[in-house]
Amino acid sequence: MISVIIVFIIFSGVILYNINRMTNILCIQKEIxxxxxxxxxxxxxxxxxxxxxxxxxxILFT
Known part of the structure; x- marks a missing residue:
């Protein structure tokens, strides 16, 4: 159970970082x-x- 939480937190951090990076690129390209x-x-x-x-x-309830 604890390992699932740790893996999910790491995965979430990577996802949030990549989404923010892509959002920044979008803002620059569209000249917002x-x-x-x-x-x-x-x-x-x-x-x-x-x-x-x-x-x-x-994931928790399946």
Missing amino acids: PEERHPKIFRTINIYITILLISSYIE
């Missing part, structure tokens, strides 16, 4: 103004966190 970057990052991070939590719950 700097003042909108925090809102975009916050929204995407909330959505990804919800997805990661729901997938952890699904």
Whole structure:
């Protein structure tokens, strides 16, 4: 059980890092103004966190 939690936390960190990196590249390519970057990052991070939590719950109860 503990090993599943540790692996999932590491996996989640890698996923969040890659999503933020791709979001930054998107903001640069689409020339989105700097003042909108925090809102975009916050929204995407909330959505990804919800997805990661729901997938952890699904793994936990299957």
